[in-house]
Amino acid sequence: xxxxxxxxxxxxKETESKIVMLVFDGLGGLPDPKTELTELETAKTPNLDKLxxxxxxxxxxxxxxxxxxxxxxGHLGLFGYxxxxxxxxxxxxxxxxxxxxxxxxxICIRANFCTLDKNGNITDRRAGRIPTSESRLICxxxxxxxxxxxxxxxxxxxxxxxxxxxxxKGLSADIADTDPQQCGVKPLPAVALSEGAQKAADVLxxxxxxxxxxxxxxxxxxxILLRGISSKPDLPSMKERYGLNCAAIAAYPMYRGLAKVVxxxxxxxxxxxxxxxxxxKEVWDKYTFFFVHVKGTDAAGEDGDFMRKxxxxxxxxxxxxDILKLKPDCLVVCGDHSTPAMMKSHSWHGVPLLINxxxxxxxxxxxxxxxxxxxxxxxxxPAVNIMPLALACAGKLEKYGA
Amino acid sequence: xxxxxxxxxxxxKETESKIVMLVFDGLGGLPDPKTELTELETAKTPNLDKLxxxxxxxxxxxxxxxxxxxxxxGHLGLFGYxxxxxxxxxxxxxxxxxxxxxxxxxICIRANFCTLDKNGNITDRRAGRIPTSESRLICxxxxxxxxxxxxxxxxxxxxxxxxxxxxxKGLSADIADTDPQQCGVKPLPAVALSEGAQKAADVLxxxxxxxxxxxxxxxxxxxILLRGISSKPDLPSMKERYGLNCAAIAAYPMYRGLAKVVxxxxxxxxxxxxxxxxxxKEVWDKYTFFFVHVKGTDAAGEDGDFMRKxxxxxxxxxxxxDILKLKPDCLVVCGDHSTPAMMKSHSWHGVPLLINxxxxxxxxxxxxxxxxxxxxxxxxxPAVNIMPLALACAGKLEKYGA
Numbered sequence: 001x002x003x004x005x006x007x008x009x010x011x012x013k014e015t016e017s018k019i020v021m022l023v024f025d026g027l028g029g030l031p032d033p034k035t036e037l038t039e040l041e042t043a044k045t046p047n048l049d050k051l052x053x054x055x056x057x058x059x060x061x062x063x064x065x066x067x068x069x070x071x072x073x074g075h076l077g078l079f080g081y082x083x084x085x086x087x088x089x090x091x092x093x094x095x096x097x098x099x100x101x102x103x104x105x106x107i108c109i110r111a112n113f114c115t116l117d118k119n120g121n122i123t124d125r126r127a128g129r130i131p132t133s134e135s136r137l138i139c140x141x142x143x144x145x146x147x148x149x150x151x152x153x154x155x156x157x158x159x160x161x162x163x164x165x166x167x168x169k170g171l172s173a174d175i176a177d178t179d180p181q182q183c184g185v186k187p188l189p190a191v192a193l194s195e196g197a198q199k200a201a202d203v204l205x206x207x208x209x210x211x212x213x214x215x216x217x218x219x220x221x222x223x224i225l226l227r228g229i230s231s232k233p234d235l236p237s238m239k240e241r242y243g244l245n246c247a248a249i250a251a252y253p254m255y256r257g258l259a260k261v262v263x264x265x266x267x268x269x270x271x272x273x274x275x276x277x278x279x280x281k282e283v284w285d286k287y288t289f290f291f292v293h294v295k296g297t298d299a300a301g302e303d304g305d306f307m308r309k310x311x312x313x314x315x316x317x318x319x320x321x322d323i324l325k326l327k328p329d330c331l332v333v334c335g336d337h338s339t340p341a342m343m344k345s346h347s348w349h350g351v352p353l354l355i356n357x358x359x360x361x362x363x364x365x366x367x368x369x370x371x372x373x374x375x376x377x378x379x380x381x382p383a384v385n386i387m388p389l390a391l392a393c394a395g396k397l398e399k400y401g402a
Numbered sequence: 403x404x405x406x407x408x409x410x411x412x413x414x415k416e417t418e419s420k421i422v423m424l425v426f427d428g429l430g431g432l433p434d435p436k437t438e439l440t441e442l443e444t445a446k447t448p449n450l451d452k453l454x455x456x457x458x459x460x461x462x463x464x465x466x467x468x469x470x471x472x473x474x475x476g477h478l479g480l481f482g483y484x485x486x487x488x489x490x491x492x493x494x495x496x497x498x499x500x501x502x503x504x505x506x507x508x509i510c511i512r513a514n515f516c517t518l519d520k521n522g523n524i525t526d527r528r529a530g531r532i533p534t535s536e537s538r539l540i541c542x543x544x545x546x547x548x549x550x551x552x553x554x555x556x557x558x559x560x561x562x563x564x565x566x567x568x569x570x571k572g573l574s575a576d577i578a579d580t581d582p583q584q585c586g587v588k589p590l591p592a593v594a595l596s597e598g599a600q601k602a603a604d605v606l607x608x609x610x611x612x613x614x615x616x617x618x619x620x621x622x623x624x625x626i627l628l629r630g631i632s633s634k635p636d637l638p639s640m641k642e643r644y645g646l647n648c649a650a651i652a653a654y655p656m657y658r659g660l661a662k663v664v665x666x667x668x669x670x671x672x673x674x675x676x677x678x679x680x681x682x683k684e685v686w687d688k689y690t691f692f693f694v695h696v697k698g699t700d701a702a703g704e705d706g707d708f709m710r711k712x713x714x715x716x717x718x719x720x721x722x723x724d725i726l727k728l729k730p731d732c733l734v735v736c737g738d739h740s741t742p743a744m745m746k747s748h749s750w751h752g753v754p755l756l757i758n759x760x761x762x763x764x765x766x767x768x769x770x771x772x773x774x775x776x777x778x779x780x781x782x783x784p785a786v787n788i789m790p791l792a793l794a795c796a797g798k799l800e801k802y803g804a
Contacts, residue, residue, distance in 0.1 A: 400475055
């Protein structure tokens with residue numbers, strides 16, 4: 001049956017109007033029991049507060065009640081792709097994130113260097129988090145092998161993380177992780193989960209045997225663990241779906257990769273919010289949709305650093321007037337999921353959301369935060385509904401039916 | 403998969419209890435930036451406000467986030483028919499609206515008289531909006547032709563608008579519009595979008611050729627443009643679905659047509675709200691569901707006349723006590739979509755909604771308007787959920803499951 005997005009696909013029109021989607025990664029939080037305020041509520045955000053008064057606000061549900069999303073589903077939802085229908089493998093995301101030129105049919109795998117003891121049991125699943133400078137050399141040692149006509153490419157990502165790519169004919173990614181997610185046991189063999197994946201599993205097992213042999217002289221990174229074995233998802237681009245020319249302004253590989261999956265142009269930018277805003281200004285005339293990604297909120301949340309998360313939010317708040325000066329037809333301020341500092345992890349909680357345009361109602365809240373967003377008109381909306389609303393506010397959706 | 407409505411269909415029971423659905427067309431609005439109040443919030447509505455206090459209120463979503471509905475989808479939603487599943491063509495709506503007796507298999511088309519220059523290019527897509535008195539005569543000139551055993555019926559609607567009906571065997575409506583939606587170009591030929599529609603497309607092209615020949619002496623209305631080529635949708639009636647005996651009290655053709663599509667008895671009434679309320683009183687004993695339609699709010703919104711829309715709402719408010727005196731078991735006050743005066747068009751925004759019965763909770767809002775409805779228990783409910791709630795409030799739905 002047709003869905004809301006099918007309707008959107010039929011009704012969109014290409015216009016020059018511009019949408020900015022400012023994504024605070026892991027924006028939502030939980031209250032500090034002492035102050036009863038979340039990270040966002042603790043932060044001094046005069047600019048976001050002023051904006052929120054004349055905006056529609058609410059809490060978005062990334063996937064559904066109780067579901068904690070990874071970065072992939074979290075962002076796909078914001079881009080309007082049902083994260084239950086479309087799941088992007090971790091391997092693909094890692095490969096895209098390092099600008100690896102994925103070819104049709106490639107199998108991509110997220111791999112971690114690990115440490116095995118002399119019995120072959122895992123003692124450190126991250127090989128002492130060896131620095132990138134080291135892991136890059138080790139990657140070179142195991143790169144370029146070939147088994148059964150399948151080429152195995154290995155690329156360093158960051159620290160102990162790398163990407164393994166299988167390139168050849170007739171490969172399927174339906175293979176279980178070899179990372180047992182615990183120490184004291186041996187890495188698992190690559191097991192095909194369906195008949196068609198046997199060839200790729202065989203190649204991986206031959207490869208893993210060679211890797212163990214090659215790396216046995218290494219003190220720390222003497223083996224690899226495989227996760228998220230995946231092939232490129234067949235997603236329609238945001239251009240096809242919404243008629244948008246999309247720019248991604250994101251510092252971190254994962255989010256650059258996600259943007260590429262939905263067909264955005266991924267722009268060169270720096271690592272600070274100032275760099276990102278400068279990039280936004282530079283390319284303003286060239287695009288109609290801008291995905292601006294703030295990683296700091298999630299990183300601080302994952303570290304359990306409540307006050308650092310507060311600080312990141314306050315820093316970004318200072319740049320809101322610069323964004324508004326560009327006069328976007330619609331500005332969306334949102335998050336891909338919650339990352340409460342007290343949980344040190346992603347969570348399922350609703351994520352503060354603000355949609356501002358000349359065509360939004362005034363929800364008249366005084367402070368952009370979880371408690372007040374609860375009374376907004378967008379409370380509990382599925383994240384996939386944000387794009388249709390933004391398109392409507394920017395005058396990009398035609399009337400449906402007579 | 404079964405939907406909510408499938409459950410409703412199994413659980414309803416026919417009772418004598420009565421439901422009134424008062425539909426303000428285009429009820430929802432946007433705030434005047436000076437007062438920060440919408441049209442409904444600006445209107446003095448003591449009767450609706452008093453009622454709202456003891457009602458469940460909210461904002462209904464006609465189709466879905468960001469989707470601006472036409473009158474068809476807007477009303478189908480209110481009647482409980484998923485507007486994404488059921489889409490009624492413009493041609494059918496126009497034909498029903500003039501009480502044209504549609505027969506099984508008829509293809510109905512909305513047609514506009516237009517003006518062509520001597521090269522055959524369109525100079526006015528509405529033929530100078532010629533008055534109905536003129537267009538009626540011109541319709542007569544091109545009515546009653548026959549091609550390949552298919553009869554072509556032409557009926558005047560209003561001003562430059564008319565309806566063309568193809569009546570014959572083996573016709574499909576899967577044909578693109580011939581209206582190019584711009585001046586300076588020729589009308590498009592009728593193009594079949596699927597194989598089965600070739601016969602109807604051929605008939606239309608022969609008809610269009612004859613029309614152009616016949617009308618070449620006309621100064622303004624010398625050709626027609628075809629839109630919304632459609633056949634009658636196969637909708638279950640409200641009687642079949644809910645066990646209701648339905649009366650439609652609506653002055654405008656389009657809404658009378660929509661009511662007919664779902665099997666309502668369309669009653670003779672006048673053009674004012676007073677006429678409509680009088681009709682309601684007269685037929686009160688004969689039906690169990692009453693659709694009362696107010697067109698003025700939408701018309702004022704479309705004209706960008708904020709204060710006229712306010713006035714229409716105030717005028718209708720005065721009649722609320724008369725409706726309540728009839729003691730409906732459930733009174734629904736709602737809109738098919740928003741038509742903010744500042745947009746001069748339909749919009750996607752949530753629509754104020756009020757459901758009153760002895761069995762509704764008290765949402766205790768002080769003013770029936772967008773801002774306060776946001777805090778109601780029915781905030782953001784899909785319009786298709788209104789009928790099940792109304793049926794429940796009127797004691798017409800049995801317990802589901804043991």
